[in-house]
Amino acid sequence: MKFIETFGGTEVVISQNPREGSEVVRLVGYAKARALAEISHRLQKRVPNAKKWRARAYSAQGLKNVEIARRLGVTDVTVRTYLSGTSKRPPPNQLSLF
Numbered sequence: 001m002k003f004i005e006t007f008g009g010t011e012v013v014i015s016q017n018p019r020e021g022s023e024v025v026r027l028v029g030y031a032k033a034r035a036l037a038e039i040s041h042r043l044q045k046r047v048p049n050a051k052k053w054r055a056r057a058y059s060a061q062g063l064k065n066v067e068i069a070r071r072l073g074v075t076d077v078t079v080r081t082y083l084s085g086t087s088k089r090p091p092p093n094q095l096s097l098f
Contacts, residue, residue, distance in 0.1 A: 001057060002027060005071075007047040014040045055082040 006027055018025050018033040025033045036043070051072050058068045065083070069076045 001054070004047060004050050004054065008049040010047060011045045012047055013045070016040075052082045055079050059083055 006023070012024065014024055014033065014037045015022070016037050018030065018037060020030065022033070024036070028036070051074065054072060055068050058071060059065075063071075065076045065079045069079045072079070
């Protein structure tokens with residue numbers, strides 16, 4: 001969770017030989033940074049925001065919708081939508097009018 005909170009929405013390059021002072025190493029530790037470096041060729045460069053997933057995780061931790069909204073930078077209405085599982089997108093079989 002901390003990794004997504006810290007790097008979500010940004011491109012992260014993990015060196016094959018991570019430095020002790022790097023932000024990734026400070027966050028996850030040297031051993032985990034090395035493990036990420038070994039599989040980095042299989043990972044996407046940009047870390048997803050994962051807002052829907054984070055909203056559900058925060059809710060499971062007992063946070064109120066308002067607190068979740070503040071952490072995610074969205075409205076409480078959006079949080080309720082994330083938690084209800086509904087989507088604002090039209091169904092895929094709906095015809096486009098424009």
